[in-house]
Amino acid sequence: MTDTHEMPKYTLVTGVIGSDTHIVGNRILSMALEDAGYHIVALGALTPSEDFVKAALETAADAIMVSSLYGQGELDCKGFRDMCVEAGLQDILLYVGGNLVVGKQDWDSVETRFLDMGFDRAFPPGTRTNEVVEILARDFKERAGDADTGKQ
Amino acid sequence: MSARAALLIDFGSTYTKLRAVDLEGRKLLGTGQGPSTVTSDITIGMQAALGDLEERLGQLPDFRYRLASSSAAGGLKMVTVGLVKELTAEAARFAALGAGARLVDTFAYELSRRDVASIIGHEPDIILLAGGTDGGNSEVILHNAEKLSASDITCPIIVAGNRSAADEVEDILRAAGKDVRLTDNVMPSLGTLDIEPARAAIRTVFIERIIHAKGLDQAHDFFDALLMPTPAAVLEAAKLLSDGPHGHGGLGPLLVVDIGGATTDVYSVADGEPTEGRILQHGLPEPFAKRTVEGDLGMRHNAGEIIEAAGKDTVAVLADAQVPEMAALLKQISADVERLPKSKKERAFDAALAQSAVRIAVKRHAGTVEIVHTVNGPVAAQRGKDLSPVATVIGTGGALVYGRKPSSILSGCLYSEDEPNSLRPRDPALLVDANYMLYAAGLLAEAEPDAAFDFARLSLEPVSAMSEKEGENELRLTSG
Numbered sequence: 001m002t003d004t005h006e007m008p009k010y011t012l013v014t015g016v017i018g019s020d021t022h023i024v025g026n027r028i029l030s031m032a033l034e035d036a037g038y039h040i041v042a043l044g045a046l047t048p049s050e051d052f053v054k055a056a057l058e059t060a061a062d063a064i065m066v067s068s069l070y071g072q073g074e075l076d077c078k079g080f081r082d083m084c085v086e087a088g089l090q091d092i093l094l095y096v097g098g099n100l101v102v103g104k105q106d107w108d109s110v111e112t113r114f115l116d117m118g119f120d121r122a123f124p125p126g127t128r129t130n131e132v133v134e135i136l137a138r139d140f141k142e143r144a145g146d147a148d149t150g151k152q
Numbered sequence: 153m154s155a156r157a158a159l160l161i162d163f164g165s166t167y168t169k170l171r172a173v174d175l176e177g178r179k180l181l182g183t184g185q186g187p188s189t190v191t192s193d194i195t196i197g198m199q200a201a202l203g204d205l206e207e208r209l210g211q212l213p214d215f216r217y218r219l220a221s222s223s224a225a226g227g228l229k230m231v232t233v234g235l236v237k238e239l240t241a242e243a244a245r246f247a248a249l250g251a252g253a254r255l256v257d258t259f260a261y262e263l264s265r266r267d268v269a270s271i272i273g274h275e276p277d278i279i280l281l282a283g284g285t286d287g288g289n290s291e292v293i294l295h296n297a298e299k300l301s302a303s304d305i306t307c308p309i310i311v312a313g314n315r316s317a318a319d320e321v322e323d324i325l326r327a328a329g330k331d332v333r334l335t336d337n338v339m340p341s342l343g344t345l346d347i348e349p350a351r352a353a354i355r356t357v358f359i360e361r362i363i364h365a366k367g368l369d370q371a372h373d374f375f376d377a378l379l380m381p382t383p384a385a386v387l388e389a390a391k392l393l394s395d396g397p398h399g400h401g402g403l404g405p406l407l408v409v410d411i412g413g414a415t416t417d418v419y420s421v422a423d424g425e426p427t428e429g430r431i432l433q434h435g436l437p438e439p440f441a442k443r444t445v446e447g448d449l450g451m452r453h454n455a456g457e458i459i460e461a462a463g464k465d466t467v468a469v470l471a472d473a474q475v476p477e478m479a480a481l482l483k484q485i486s487a488d489v490e491r492l493p494k495s496k497k498e499r500a501f502d503a504a505l506a507q508s509a510v511r512i513a514v515k516r517h518a519g520t521v522e523i524v525h526t527v528n529g530p531v532a533a534q535r536g537k538d539l540s541p542v543a544t545v546i547g548t549g550g551a552l553v554y555g556r557k558p559s560s561i562l563s564g565c566l567y568s569e570d571e572p573n574s575l576r577p578r579d580p581a582l583l584v585d586a587n588y589m590l591y592a593a594g595l596l597a598e599a600e601p602d603a604a605f606d607f608a609r610l611s612l613e614p615v616s617a618m619s620e621k622e623g624e625n626e627l628r629l630t631s632g
Contacts, residue, residue: 011288019526039287041342046432046524046533054236055342059288070527 010062010140013055015043018076022069025098029065032129033136049076053083056092063093063136066119073100074113081118093139095132097123157181157213158600160592161198161220161375162382163368164188165227166413166490168197170205171592175216178606180587182208190224194371202374218375219595223382225366227254228358231276234260234338235283235292240313242436243338244282247312247347249443251354252384253278262292263299271300276307277365278357280350281321284314286340297321301328308357312338312350333357345437355380383443385594386410386548387419389608391441392593393546394421397601403609405542407517407577408590409510409565411549413489414450416509418517419443424537424575431521431532438537444517449509451502451551452489455482462508470560471504473497499556506551510564514539519575534575540567542577546612548585558584559615584618587611 014030016023023045034040041059043051052064064084068076077096084092096119101110107124114122120139123132156176162169170184184205189197206212230253234241241260248255256274259267271279279300283293293313300309301324308331311321315337325332333356336349363369363378379385386408396402405422421441426433448457459467459482468475481501485491493499519536547562555561559582567576589611596604 009287019524021526021528021531046434046526046531054239057289058236058239058339059285059342060290061288 009037009039011039011041011059012063012065013041013043013052013059013061014065014067015047015052016045016067016069017047017049017052018068018070018072019046020068020070020072020076021045022067022098025069026067029067029097029129029132032133033065036133036137038136049080049083052080053087053089056084056089057087061092062140063095065132066094066096067098068096068100069098069125071099071102073098077114077117077119079117084118093136093143094119095121095123095136097127097132099125155214155216157215158217158219158596158603159215159375160595161201161218162385162591163190163194163197163220163222163224163371163378164382165224168194168201169588170201171587171589172205172209172213172215173592173596173603173607175600175603178603178610180589180607180610181213183587184208188224190367194224194368195374198371198374217596217599218377219599220368220375220378221380221382221385221591221595222362222366222368222378223254224368227383228252228354228362228381229254229256229274229277230280230354231256231271231274231278232258232280233263233282233296234258234313235289236260238436239342240282240284240339243345243347244280244312244350246345246439246442247282247338247350248280248354249445250347250384250387250439250441251351251358252381252387252443253354254381255445263296265299268299268303268305272303272305277362278307278354279305279309280338280354281309281311282313282338282350284317284337285342286315286337288314288316288342290314290317290320293317293321294324297324301325301330305330307331308333308361310335310350310353310357312336312353315340343436345439347439355384379595382591383410383417383445385591386417387441387443388594388597389590389592389604390419390421390546390594392597392601392605393544393608397605402605403544405539406544406546407514407539407542407565407580408546408548408585409514409562411506411509411547411551411561412450413452413550414447414454416446416449416513417443418446418513420517420537420539420542422537422539422542424519424539426532426534427538427541428532431534433535434533435535438519442517442537444513446509446513446516449513451505451509451549452485452491455485455505458505458509458512461512467504467508470507471497471501473501473504493555502551502555503557503561506549506555506561507557507564510547510561514565514576515571515574520573521575522573536575538575540575540578543580544583545577545580546583546585546590547615548588548590552584552618553586553588558618562615582615583612584615585611586613586618
């Protein structure tokens with residue numbers, strides 16, 4: 001952030017991607033993240049992938065948290081990282097979580113697919129919010145330590 | 153006569169128009185019209201209009217207020233700059249249009265050298281610089297401030313972007329000697345519009361500078377104040393009619409359509425929220441008082457574009473003319489944009505153009521609803537404003553007041569089974585601003601809200617009453 005006089009407060013964009021109306025889990029996650037001190041830009045249900053990117057650009061978000069619960073996440077998330085790169089957000093942290101695919105598939109292979117798509121982390125169904133909060137804090141810390149170039 | 157009269161002046165692009173009203177008796181005392189002479193000496197047109205008024209009244213009363221609006225000399229030309237096209241750039245656009253500006257160009261993302269050259273080429277009166285939510289992206293607005301500061305731009309720049317970057321943006325521009333005005337962010341947080349402060353800042357610049365820049369101060373002996381651009385006065389009148397004076401007794405949600413020679417403007421005063429519970433609202437919320445301008449829908453300057461947008465056959469059916477015949481009519485008005493219709497054919501053609509312009513302009517202004525198929529079944533998603541419950545539609549402009557078939561023309565705004573996704577009014581009362589009083593009421597709204605409301609209200613005539621006069625009057629275009 002350009003603000004030097006105050007502690008950087010991370011901004012997160014949250015929402016449910018595609019034609020998915022399952023908002024409850026995403027809202028609970030958003031509330032938990034807000035309680036953890038993050039600034040939340042909640043886009044809600046039925047959010048097209050480009051709206052995540054536009055919102056992140058305008059708000060200078062540090063991470064995008066994509067939820068998908070209706071089994072079509074893989075299709076909806078295709079090219080998500082590429083879109084971020086296109087918008088100049090190549091370094092933004094990307095999380096995805098929920099019922100990402102249809103049927104009972106091996107989680108490891110699902111996770112691999114999403115990581116290959118450019119997500120930094122993928123979370124299976126049933127993940128607790130505090131788990132996400134902890135991992136996110138760790139990721140931000142790591143990034144801050146990684147390089148002081150980071151974000152401008 | 154007592155000093156309870158008011159003179160309301162509209163310096164238009166074609167005419168200088170006057171309305172003299174009796175504030176106590178709530179009467180329109182008379183009207184006057186002269187040519188628009190802003191390019192030579194504005195006082196000539198003003199003198200002519202006053203002469204016209206005096207002739208009708210016998211003697212000019214003492215005026216307690218002499219207030220003016222202007223759309224002359226190209227209107228209030230503005231350029232807006234934002235970050236994401238659908239977000240802060242759109243919010244900046246809403247602010248400029250709501251302030252009555254003629255938006256000559258809009259930019260999003262980082263300005264290039266070419267963009268800056270194009271801005272200079274437009275010779276804007278004001279640039280509105282937005283970008284980033286508060287605490288959000290500041291790189292882009294800083295970049296754009298640098299670009300503007302390094303340019304030869306001399307017009308005022310209103311900064312209405314990311315609060316966290318505002319000081320720096322101001323410093324950059326001021327250091328380069330630019331006229332900078334700082335105001336609140338048009339989008340303080342994502343999806344929240346706050347355009348009133350920017351609108352107020354635009355109006356301040358208009359009052360301070362535009363009067364001089366457009367040569368309107370030559371006429372300063374004739375008026376006390378030039379308050380706002382004419383479209384802003386119409387929006388003020390629309391708000392007053394909707395809310396009522398002091399917020400009581402208004403007409404409720406309403407729509408105003410102004411069919412002009414060069415553009416068709418649409419104003420809505422309505423929250424436009426979904427009318428049914430199960431509908432999800434999508435996209436940026438829109439201003440409660442919203443103005444859109446369709447630069448490709450003008451009765452004279454863009455008649456060909458109206459036909460193109462509406463479809464040749466559709467317009468031909470409405471005009472009761474054959475397509476080749478219509479082409480000849482079009483050629484005629486394109487060759488002479490000040491032409492008034494003379495024959496029955498020409499009047500029918502004008503009415504068809506106006507009806508088509510109304511339909512397309514209101515369709516673009518109104519929101520849409522789409523059915524999205526989800527695993528839980530179909531869900532309706534709304535974008536923009538749902539105007540279907542709007543109970544009052546007011547038409548203004550020469551084509552309606554002096555032309556044929558005002559009821560058919562204005563019915564173009566209605567919801568149609570053919571376009572079920574377009575959330576246009578379903579069953580409104582269709583009214584015409586018969587005495588062209590909206591701008592006048594808008595000018596008076598602040599000083600005399602009760603009288604202003606009555607004047608606007610009294611000028612409204614149902615189209616059914618107007619229809620009796622069909623064909624009697626010559627069509628006159630009141631705005632250009």
